[in-house]
Amino acid sequence: MGTFILRRLLLTLPVMTVVALFVFGLLYIAPGDPATMIAGDQATPVEVERIRVSLGLDQPFVVRFGAWALSALRGDLGNSLFSGQSVVSMIEQRVPPTLSLMALTLVISVSVAVPLGVVAAARQGSWLDRAVSSFAVLGFSLPVFVLGYVLAYVFALELGWFPVQGYAPPSAGFGQYIRHLILPALALSGGYIALITRIGRSAMLEALSQDYVRTAKAKGVDRRSVLFIHALKNAALPIISIIGIGVATLISGAVVTETVFGIPGLGRLVVDSLLRRDYPIIQGVVLVSSFTYIIVNLAVDVVYTLLDPRIRY
C-alpha cells in the first residue's frame, strides 16, 4: 500500500512539471519587458540592462525556470504587478469562497446524480430511464452561466428566496453562508449531475449484468439490497473516478459562476487579473487549480485501491 502511494506520487511529478512549464512559459512569451517596466520611462539602456541582470532575466530559459520553480516550491509565486501584494496571500484570501462553492456543488451533485443513475439503470428502458437520459443531454447543453441566470431570475429576483448576488463568509452565520451559496452551487451542479448520472447509469448496467447479481436475485435477496449493496458497490469505482475527473470541469465552471453571482473567489481573481494583465496572479491561479486537480485524482486512485482489493499496482 505504502509503496503504491509512493509510486503513484512519483508518477504525478512529471505531470506537475508539464503544468509548471506551461505556466512559466506563458510569462516567457508574454508581451512587455519587466525590466523596462520596472526601470520606468527615464531609464537609460544601461540601467535597464543592469535591472535585467539583477532580475536574472539575462539567464537562459532552463535556469530561469529552475529558479522560478524553486521559489514556487518554497511557497513564493512572486508579487502582483498591480498591487505589489504577494500572489500567495492574494490567492489564500480567495480560496474559501471558491472551495465552499465547489464543496456544496459536490454534495448536491453526488446526492442527486447517484440515485438518478441507480434508478435509471434499475428500470432500463422505462419512461423514467428515458427521462433521466434526456435530462443528462439537457444538462450537458445548458451552459453554467445560462443556468445561473435562470436560477437567479426565478429564485432571487422573482421569488426573492435567495440573495441575487454576493458571498457571506461562515463568520456571518451559517444560514447566511448557505443562502448565498445555494443558487451558484445549483447552477454549477447542472453539468456535473449530468456527467455523474450518465456514468453512474452505465456502470450500474454493467454491474447488474454480472453473474453475481443473478445469483443474488436467485437466492431471493431483496431488490433493494441487490441494487445498493451488490451492484452499486461494484459500480462505485467508475463513479468515483468520474467525480475526480469532473473536478476540472467544476473549476472551469466556478470561474464563470463567480462572475454571474459576484462571488469574490479565485475565478473573479483570475478574470480581473487578466483584464489588468497581471500575469503572476494568472500563473498562480492556474498552478494552484491544476495541482488541486492532480492531487484530487491522486486521492481518487488511492481510494480505488482501498475500495477494491483486487486492484494492485
Next chain:
Amino acid sequence: MTSTVDTAGDVPLVLQAAPDLPPIVAAPSRAGPLTTFARRNPTLVVGGLLLMLIGLAAIFAPWLWTVDPHALAPARRIRPPSETNWFGTDDLGRDVYSRVIYGARTSLVVGAAVAAVATFFGVLVGVVSGFVRWLDPIIMRIIDGLMSIPSVLIAIALLGVARGSIANVIIAIALAEFPRVARLVRGVVLSLRERSYISAAIACGSSASRIMSRHILPNAMDPIIIQATYIGASAIITEAILSFLGVGTPPTIPSWGNIMAEGRALWQVKPYIVFFPSIFLCITVLAVNLLGDGLRDMLDPRAAKRI
C-alpha cells in the same frame, strides 16, 4: 404471412398451420429511404435539422429582417422587445435581434474550427504516441499535464498573453481540447496495432505511413468523428464563456457571449438582453450534442447501448 418469405418451405408445419402468427420478416417499408433513415436515427435527424436551421440563419443573416448589428442609436437605448426591435435594444441602442442572428456566425465558426483544428492535431499526436514506443511516455505525460489544467483556465492563460482575435480564441480552445482526441486515437492505435491484419500488412512490406492511413485510421474514424462533434459543442460553450468574461472574441464582433457580457450590468432590470442570446446558445449546443449522440448511436451501436 410466412408464405411470402422465401424460406417458407423450411418453416415447420405447425407454424405454417397457424395463420395468425406475426410475420417473421418485417414487410418491406413503403416509406422512402430518407424516412426510414429518420425513423432509425431520430436523434441524429433532429440535431442535424436544428443545426442546419441555425446554420442557415447565420449564412442568410443580412436577409432575415436584421439591421446593421453595429448600428448605434443612442436615442433608443435599452428598449424592451417591440415590433421594431424584436429582442429590444442594448445600452448603446443596438438591435439585440440582429446581434443575436449575426452572433450565430461567430459560434458556428468557432465550434467548427476548433473541432477541425483539435481533431487534426489530436490525431497527429495520438498516432505518433501510439506508434512510436519511446515517444509514448513523454507525449502522454504532456497530455496528462494539459488535461489537468481546467479548459477555461488554459484558454484564459493563453488569451492573457495573446489577446483579441477570433483566430486566437480558436487556437486557445483547441489547445485545451486536443488532448482528448490524442488520448482516444492513441488508445485505438494501441489496440489495433496488435491485430493480425496489421502484422499481415507489415509482413507484406507496407510502409508505416501506408499502414496508418490505409489500415488504422479508417478503423478509428467513427470514434474520432463522434468526439469531434462533442468538441464542437464544448467549444461553442467555451467561446461564449470567454466572451462573457470579457476575454474572448473582440467586443466589436457580435457573439452570444459578448451580447451577454454587455447585458450583464443591466440584467436585473432588463433581463432580456441576457436571455435571448442564452436561448440561442442552448439550442445550438443541444443541436450539436444531439448530432453527436445520434452519430454515436448510428456508428457504434454497442457503445450506444452501454451509455
